[in-house]
Every structure is written in C-alpha cells, then in structure tokens.
Amino acid sequence: MTTAVDRPKTQSEIEAQQWLHMYRRMVMIRLFEEQVNDLYTRALMPGLAHLYIGEEAVAVGVCAALEPADYITSTHRGHGHCLAKGAALDRMFAELLGKEAGYCKGKGGSMHIADPDTGNLGANAIVGGSAGIATGAALSAKRLKTGQVAVCFFGDGALGQGLLYEVMNMASLWKLPVIYVCENNLYNEYTHNSETAAGDMLTRAVAFGLPALTVDGQDVRAVYQMAKAIVDRTRLGAGPTFLLCNTYRFMGHHVGDINREYYRSKQEEQMWKTERDPIHLLSDWMISQNLADRARFDQIRSEVKSEVEKAVQFAIAAPYPAPDKADQDVYA
Amino acid sequence: MPETRELTMAEAVREAMAEEMRRDPRVFICGEDIAEAGTVFKVLTGLVDEFGTERVLDTPISEAGFTGIAVGAAMTGMRPIVDIMFGDFSTLVMDQMVNQAAKVHYMSGGKWKVPMVMRATLGATRRSAAQHSQSLHAWFCHIPGLKVALPSTPYDAKGLLKSAIRDDNPVVFFEDKMMYKLKGSVPAEDYTIPFGVADVKREGTDITIVATSSMVQVALGAAQMLEEHDISAEVIDPRTVWPLDEKALIASAKKTSRVIVVDEGYGRYGVTAEIASVIAEGAFFDLEAPVKRIGAMHVPIPFSPPLEDATVPNEQTVFEAAKALCGR
Numbered sequence: 220m221t222t223a224v225d226r227p228k229t230q231s232e233i234e235a236q237q238w239l240h241m242y243r244r245m246v247m248i249r250l251f252e253e254q255v256n257d258l259y260t261r262a263l264m265p266g267l268a269h270l271y272i273g274e275e276a277v278a279v280g281v282c283a284a285l286e287p288a289d290y291i292t293s294t295h296r297g298h299g300h301c302l303a304k305g306a307a308l309d310r311m312f313a314e315l316l317g318k319e320a321g322y323c324k325g326k327g328g329s330m331h332i333a334d335p336d337t338g339n340l341g342a343n344a345i346v347g348g349s350a351g352i353a354t355g356a357a358l359s360a361k362r363l364k365t366g367q368v369a370v371c372f373f374g375d376g377a378l379g380q381g382l383l384y385e386v387m388n389m390a391s392l393w394k395l396p397v398i399y400v401c402e403n404n405l406y407n408e409y410t411h412n413s414e415t416a417a418g419d420m421l422t423r424a425v426a427f428g429l430p431a432l433t434v435d436g437q438d439v440r441a442v443y444q445m446a447k448a449i450v451d452r453t454r455l456g457a458g459p460t461f462l463l464c465n466t467y468r469f470m471g472h473h474v475g476d477i478n479r480e481y482y483r484s485k486q487e488e489q490m491w492k493t494e495r496d497p498i499h500l501l502s503d504w505m506i507s508q509n510l511a512d513r514a515r516f517d518q519i520r521s522e523v524k525s526e527v528e529k530a531v532q533f534a535i536a537a538p539y540p541a542p543d544k545a546d547q548d549v550y551a
Numbered sequence: 552m553p554e555t556r557e558l559t560m561a562e563a564v565r566e567a568m569a570e571e572m573r574r575d576p577r578v579f580i581c582g583e584d585i586a587e588a589g590t591v592f593k594v595l596t597g598l599v600d601e602f603g604t605e606r607v608l609d610t611p612i613s614e615a616g617f618t619g620i621a622v623g624a625a626m627t628g629m630r631p632i633v634d635i636m637f638g639d640f641s642t643l644v645m646d647q648m649v650n651q652a653a654k655v656h657y658m659s660g661g662k663w664k665v666p667m668v669m670r671a672t673l674g675a676t677r678r679s680a681a682q683h684s685q686s687l688h689a690w691f692c693h694i695p696g697l698k699v700a701l702p703s704t705p706y707d708a709k710g711l712l713k714s715a716i717r718d719d720n721p722v723v724f725f726e727d728k729m730m731y732k733l734k735g736s737v738p739a740e741d742y743t744i745p746f747g748v749a750d751v752k753r754e755g756t757d758i759t760i761v762a763t764s765s766m767v768q769v770a771l772g773a774a775q776m777l778e779e780h781d782i783s784a785e786v787i788d789p790r791t792v793w794p795l796d797e798k799a800l801i802a803s804a805k806k807t808s809r810v811i812v813v814d815e816g817y818g819r820y821g822v823t824a825e826i827a828s829v830i831a832e833g834a835f836f837d838l839e840a841p842v843k844r845i846g847a848m849h850v851p852i853p854f855s856p857p858l859e860d861a862t863v864p865n866e867q868t869v870f871e872a873a874k875a876l877c878g879r
Contacts, residue, residue, distance in 0.1 A: 290627065324660035333659035340626060341659060345650050351619015352651065358620055359627035362579070362605065369623075382646075385616025392611070548661035549695050551719035 235510040238501060241283055241439050243519050245275040245498050248299045250520075250527045251308060252470075255298070255315060255329075259474040263535065265317050268329040271299030273469030276497035277402050278303035280442025281370060281462075284450045290338045290356040290369040292349035295330045296402075296468075297342030300372050305337040308526055312534035319540040320533075326540075326548065338367075347373055347380030350399070354386040357397035357459075368396040368453045376407035378416050378423065387459065391428045394458035398449055399424065401461065402436065404468040409482045424461030436464030437497045440504070467491040554739040561594045561731040563705035564670075567712035568595070568632060570741065572602055575630060578716060581608040581617050582634025591636055592672070592731055614643040618669065622652045622721075625667040630716060635671035638725060639685045644669070652721040653696030668715045672728040673701075674765045674815055675863050681851035684859070686764075686815040689822045691723040692793045698722045698746055700791045703767035705735035707790055710744030717743065727765035727815075747794030751803070755785035758809040758873050761800055761826055762788055766813045772866035773873060782877050792822055800826060801833035808839040809876050813864050818846030840876050845869060 228236075252272045258264040271278065274296075282291070282303035293300035301311060306322065314321025315329050322332050333341035340356055343349035353371030360367040377383055378401070390397050407415050421431040434445045442464060449460045469492055471479055479488075505511045558566065572578045579602075580595065586609045589596030599607040610617040614635060621631035635641060641648075652665045673686035691699045698720055702708035708726065715722040752767055753774050762770035767788045774784035787803050789796055804810045810830050812823040823844035830842050848862035 292623075322660065323658055323662070326660050327658040331658040333655075333663055335659075335662050340623065341655065341663065343651075345646060348619075348646060348651060351616060351621075351647055352623035352626065354616075355620040355623020355625070355629075355631075356627040357623075359624045359629045362624075363628050382615050382619060385611070385613035386620060388611055389613065389616055389620060548657045550698075551656050551661070551664045551666075 231510065235505065238440065238505055239511060239515070239519065241279050241443065242498065242501050242516065243523060244279045244303055245439065245501070246520050246523045247308070247527070248275045248278065248302050249498060250523055251298060251302060251311065254312070254527055254531055256470070256474055258316070258531070264315055266328055267473045267475055268298070268315065269296040269473045270470045271296055273491065273496070274402055274404060274436065274466045275299055276439035276442050277400065277436045277464045277466055278372070280439045281400055281446040283443050284446035285368070285370065288338055288365070289367050290340050290353065290360070292340045292353040292369070292371050293332070293342035294349070294373055295342065295344045295346070296374065297330065297332060301332045301334070301339055301342065304339050306332065306334055306339065308530035309533040312530050313537050316534045316537070317539060318534055318537040320537040324540055324544065324548070347377035347383050349373070350377070350380070350383045350386045354390050354395060354397050357390065357395035358393065360396055361393070366454060368398060368450055370398045370400055372400050372402060374407070375401060375403040375405070375412045375416060375420070377401070378420060379407070384423070384427070387424060387427045387429060387461070390459040394456065396453045396456070397459045398453055399429070399459065399461045401463045402466055403463055404466050406468060406472070406483065408472045409476070411482065420463055421461065429459050429461045431461040431463065433463045433465065436466030437495045437500055439497055439501050467495060555736040556739060557734050558705045558737040559731060560705045560708050560726065560733045561592065563709040563737050564594055564712060564726060565596070565598065566737070567709040567716070569598060569601065571713055571716040572606060577628060578630045578632065579606040579608060580632045580634060581610050581621060583610055583612055583636055585609060585634050590634060592728060594731065595634070614640050615647055618644040618647040619651065621667050622647055622655070622665055625665045625721075626655060626663050630666050632668045632670060632716065635669060637683045638671040638673045638687050639682050641671060641687050641690065648691065648697065648721065648723070649694050653694045656720070657696060664719045665721045666719045668712070668722045668724055670724045670726065673725045674727040674729045675847065675852045675859055676729060678854065678856060678859065680854040684852035686725075686847065688723070688725045688792065689816045689820070692822060692825065696721065697793065698791060699793045700724045700746065701764040702726065702790065703762070703764050703788050705733065705737050707744060707750065709737055710742055711746070711790060714743045714746060718746070725764060730765060730768070733768070744790065746791040747796050749787050749789045749796035749799035751785060751787050753784070753786040755783040755807065757783045757807055758811065758877055759785045759787060759803045759807045760869065760873065761810060761812045762786055763792060763814045763822060765815045766864060769864060769866050769869055770813055773869035776866060776870040777873055780874060780879060782873065782879065784873060789826070795826070795829065797829050797833060800830055804830045804834035805837040808837055810838070811843045811845060811869065811873055811876060813845040813869055815847055815863065817849055818844050819849055821846050843872055843876055845872060
C-alpha cells in the first residue's frame with residue numbers, strides 16, 4: 220500500500236526542510252541567548268556574556284555548509300557558532316553556569332566553549348586570537364589528507380589584529396583549506412568600525428591573493444548558498460577564502476551593556492530589529508513561497524522553547540565542580 | 552658497550568629532531584630560514600634533504616602567525632616544532648604561547664591537547680646587542696600549562712628534546728646559542744631524558760651551585776677554581792625549570808648547607824629567585840648562609856664587548872661569590 224509518507228519528496232520539499240532546519244537552529248540560538256540574558260539579569264550566571272542575537276544567520280548559514288568533522292574556531296561572542304556546529308543546549312548552559320557537566324567542566328565558561336566531537340576547536344576571548352589555530356587545523360587537514368576544512372569566525376574588530384594578516388598570508392602561500400568568516404556587525408565593542416578600519420575590508424584579503432566575497436549576513440539562505448560554494452571549492456583544494464558577512468549585533472557588546480546611545484542610536488537598532496531580523500526574514504520568505512505556514516514556525520519555536528527551558532533546568536540543577544578539580548587538566 | 556660519539560650541541564639537537572621525524576610522520580618543523588638555510592645557526596642543516604620542504608617548512612617572518620598555526624596543527628593531529636631564531640622574539644609569540652597553547656587543554660576541560668615544541672635560543676656575549684641576546688625563559692616558567700627545558704650538554708639536549716617532542720603538552724626548549732659548538736658524548740641508540748629530573752654535573756660537599764643552560768659550564772669552571780682553594784663544590788643542573796626537581800635541589804642544599812643559584816636570565820623575579828625560594832623553604836634549617844643568586848645584570852644587554860661581558864655571570868664572579876659564601 221502506498222502512503223503519502225512513502226512518496227519521494229520533491230526538490231522544493233527537500234529545500235523547505237533544509238530551510239526549516241536552519242530556522243530551528245537560528246531560533247535555538249535566539250532563545251538560548253535570551254535565556255542567557257535572563258540568567259545574567261537574575262544574577263544566576265557568573266561573569267558576563269556576549270550575545271549573538273541578530274547575527275544568527277551567519278553561524279547557521281556557514282555551519283550548515285560544513286560536515287560534522289570540519290573545524291571551526293569561534294570568538295568571545297561564540298554561543299551561536301557552537302550551537303550551529305552542533306553543541307547541545309544543556310551542556311552549553313551548564314558551562315555558562317560553571318558546572319561540572321559543562322563542555323569544559325566549568326573551566327572555560329561563556330568565552331571558551333570547545334568540543335572535539337563537533338569539530339569546535341574553541342571559542343577564544345582574545346580578539347582574532349584563533350586565526351592561527353584555525354589555519355593550523357587547515358594545515359593538519361591538508362597534511363593528513365582528511366578532506367576537512369576549517370572555518371575561522373571573527374568580528375570586524377579582529378581586522379585590527381596583525382595575527383590575522385600573518386596567517387592569511389601563509390594560508391594563501393600554502394593553499395590551506397581555511398575560510399575566514401568576518402562577521403561585520405559594525406562595532407568593535409563600543410566603537411564604530413569607521414573609526415577603526417581604514418580603507419576597504421575585502422581588499423585586505425585580496426592583497427594576499429584570497430578570493431574575497433561579501434554576503435548579506437541577515438539572509439541565511441544567501442549565507443548558506445555562498446558558504447556552500449566556498450566550502451565545496453575549498454575541499455577540492457582551492458585554498459583559503461575570505462567571506463565578509465554584513466550583520467548587526469542587536470544587543471550590547473555584552474549583557475551588561477544596556478545604555479548604548481553614546482555609541483549608536485536607538486533608531487538604528489530599531490531599524491535592524493524590525494527590518495533585518497534574520498529569523499523573520501527567513502520565515503517571511505518561506506511563507507511568501509508557500510513553503511511553510513505561520514503555524515509551522517510557531518510550532519518550531521514552541522518546541523525549541525521547551526528544549527531550552529529543559530536545558531536551563533538541567534544546568535541550574537547540575538552540581539558545581541569540586542574545588543579540588545581546580546588543578547586538574549593543566550597538563551595532558 | 553653501547554656506541555657513543557662526540558657530538559656538538561647543534562648536532563645533538565639536529566639528531567634528536569631527525570630521529571623523531573623518522574619515528575613519527577606527524578612531526579614537522581616550521582620557522583624562518585630553516586630549510587635550505589638550516590637556520591642562522593646551521594642547527595638544522597641537511598634536514599630538508601631528508602624530510603623535504605613540507606616537514607621542514609620555511610615560513611615568512613611572522614613569528615606569531617606560524618606559532619599560532621603550530622598550535623592549531625598540534626590540536627588536530629600534527630606534532631609541530633616551532634623554531635624561534637632568537638629567544639628575544641618570544642615577545643612576538645606570547646599571546647599564542649601564553650593565552651592559546653598553554654590554556655587550550657585546561658580551558659577545554661582536558662579535551663584538546665597541544666603537543667608542540669617551541670625551540671628558541673638564549674644567551675649573551677655574541678655581540679648582538681639588546682634585541683638578540685636576552686635569556687627570557689623565566690617568562691614561560693611563570694605560565695601554568697607550559698613546560699620549560701634548558702639543556703646544558705649535547706647528551707641532555709638530545710634526550711630532553713626527544714622527550715619534548717613526545718610530550719602531549721606545549722614545551723618551550725631553550726638552547727644557548729653560544730654552546731652550539733660544545734662537544735660531548737652522545738649514545739648512538741635511542742634514549743630520552745624525563746622532565747623534572749635534575750642531574751648532578753659534579754659532586755661536592757661544601758657548597759651547591761645550582762646552574763642552568765649556559766651557566767652550567769660556568770659553574771663547572773668555578774668549581775674547578777674552588778677546588779684549588781680546597782672548597783668542594785657540587786654543581787647541579789635542574790635541566791627542566793618546569794617541572795622542577797625540587798627534591799634533588801633541596802637534598803643537595805641539605806648536604807652542602809650553602810647554595811648559589813646561577814642562571815643567565817635576569818635575577819629579578821627570575822629563575823634564580825624561584826629556585827632560591829624553593830631551597831630556602833625546603834632546606835632552611837640546614838643552611839649555613841642565605842641562598843645567593845647570580846643572574847644577568849639588570850640592564851638591556853649592551854653591544855660593546857667590555858660592557859656586554861660585564862653583564863653576564865662568569866667563572867670568576869661565581870667563584871668569588873662561592874668563596875665568600877664559604878667564609879673564605
């Protein structure tokens with residue numbers, strides 16, 4: 220007996236599933252970050268956190284183009300990259316709360332999530348500090364002929380760091396399978412990048428012989444399609460590429476950065492939030508294409524919401540590491 | 552009888568790397584002018600002929616960049632050896648060594664490892680002035696997550712370097728550039744020297760001279776002079792300053808009751824300070840005198856030969872300090 224379930228899916232159905240998957244990931248990051256903000260505000264989270272809200276399409280679009288074994292390096296604003304690469308919500312929250320069950324046994328925290336199982340070489344709290352690590356992972360992939368590629372995520376602030384230029388030069392000389400993904404959210408902490416980055420961003424990479432491309436970082440479909448094309452050619456040995464993703468940080472530099480009018484206007488923030496929200500842009504487009512209806516998105520959001528809540532409860536209930544663990548893991 | 556040969560320090564270092572590269576295809580070297588040039592000190596001469604330019608990898612003059620690349624390569628299956636031509640250029644790689652290499656294992660809760668070696672040189676009196684003469688090894692000892700080796704003989708250099716390459720942690724390996732031509736016996740068969748094990752280079756009963764790297768030969772020379780004055784000096788070399796063989800240093804101090812620590816780095820907050828403190832805490836009731844420290848003069852290393860020579864401990868200064876400490 221033939222049922223509807225057995226019917227082969229059409230191309231557009233497959234695509235719709237793919238976009239819905241990315242929608243789910245973006246919502247997961249959004250709700251994760253909102254929860255982080257809430258935990259911080261309720262003084263349940265030690266330290267501070269740099270939220271990825273508004274930039275979800277970059278991590279999700281790029282990571283959707285990667286294989287599980289591919290490498291990423293991330294930044295201080297890294298929760299989105301980790302989740303997009305496959306990190307589990309509960310262990311993420313546990314790490315942010317400094318619990319033993321966290322990805323780093325509570326030793327890393329918000330800015331240092333690392334996970335070999337998902338190819339995450341680690342978030343890095345030194346701006347641009349992971350550019351060498353990502354490039355080195357690409358060197359390993361090339362030498363060991365594993366076919367992996369490495370993605371180095373960094374913000375426009377990292378364009379001020381010399382390390383980036385040193386390693387892009389070597390990656391180009393040695394044709395390494397690494398993709399430098401610059402998330403241009405316009406601000407280096409509290410300073411607009413018109414005050415920090417002279418000249419053109421793309422030509423910095425062009426000078427080293429890297430193909431340099433720009434994409435609308437709020438449009439997850441565009442990010443994914445461009446990333447996929449780059450990843451495919453990188454895997455075939457084309458060498459490094461620089462991808463500039465224009466995006467926007469909806470929140471402050473970190474959770475405590477509330478009054479921001481001295482460096483950017485409320486109107487500017489409002490414009491991005493209402494007109495350039497990557498999650499709405501995707502759902503609106505899918506609805507306009509009849510690929511899904513509003514109810515489907517509501518359902519996904521509600522499913523993710525309960526996953527996030529469950530994960531937070533897990534993390535809150537999880538035990539702290541015993542103080543005598545402080546001097547473990549210093550040396551391998 | 553196992554075969555031993557007389558090798559220079561440079562030959563011993565080169566042989567250690569060649570053997571490890573033969574043993575393990577994941578080992579590679581990167582740095583400036585290391586392939587056809589074989590480094591400015593010619594330590595790596597010939598390696599490129601055997602291993603090719605992918606494993607003896609010439610880099611641009613980008614110390615931070617290639618050290619960072621080594622960190623990432625080490626995390627993902629390779630075992631890099633980074634060649635930092637002059638230890639003075641350590642300043643350029645500090646973020647990669649201190650904030651990245653040293654912390655990756657701990658920050659990841661023990662999941663990622665960084666099996667890499669950073670080789671660098673130390674030592675003055677090459678008339679190279681203030682930016683090519685420093686001994687900055689103490690900086691790295693200060694950082695949890697790093698290990699620091701300071702060989703003083705060809706035998707130690709080969710055995711310690713092989714251990715460093717096989718270690719799953721980042722190891723900083725300092726070679727005294729004035730000692731590359733020093734000869735010593737080195738066995739032909741495979742051997743390693745474990746970290747954290749000091750070596751008594753000369754036994755004695757009246758005073759202990761703890762010496763590292765370039766200062767071991769100086770200490771041995773001073774001990775010879777002391778013998779002529781009927782003072783029996785023990786010379787002990789920790790060989791790795793982290794991990795540090797505290798037990799052996801304290802035991803020697805207890806035996807002789809007088810201690811001088813000599814190291815070519817700056818004394819202030821330096822290796823001598825740490826070792827003197829370890830001995831003071833561990834052997835206090837057995838000491839006849841406060842532990843004496845001798846390090847480089849606290850100035851940028853000057854160029855002019857008489858000025859430069861005045862900044863570095865030598866046999867005479869160690870001899871005089873030891874004699875005074877023994878009340879002679």
